[in-house]
Amino acid sequence: MTQVFVAQHPTEAHLVQGLLEANGIAAEVHGESLFGARGEAPVTPDTLPSVWVLDDDQASSARAVLAAYESREDTSHGVAWVCPACGEQIESQFTECWKCGADRPSGKAGE
Incomplete structure (x- = not known):
């Protein structure tokens, strides 16, 4: 068994x-x-939850999967956009206005 991740x-x-x-x-x-x-x-790596791979031969494959996970792009802090119908400022992850229901305009967020 091999430890591959400390959460x-x-x-x-x-x-x-x-x-x-x-x-x-x-x-x-x-x-x-x-x-x-x-x-x-x-709080040390020894007291935090960790993930262990059962088959030591799969440890390198697991690390490759985790490298892709850790390098994922964080889109939660993108550019906010303004609703064209009511002027409300909307966070980037939403595709329609929470206030009036209008769709986000086409193009990049924030335009």
Whole structure:
């Protein structure tokens, strides 16, 4: 068994486990019960939840999957856009205005 990822919280550890399993790599989450002790125990890689690959021969494949995961583009902080119908400012991830329901204009966000 090989450790391939140290997560910031149990949810991220299980997300990574699911990602690996979706790619045919058996994995387990270890240490999630220690997460509840944060504040009483120091926060170190040893006390954070981690993901372990069961088959050592799949560790390099797992690391390749995780490299793609970690390099993903964060689109949650894109450019906001202004609704052409009501003038409301809308966050970039939305495709229609929350206030009036108008569609985002075609073109890049923020135009």
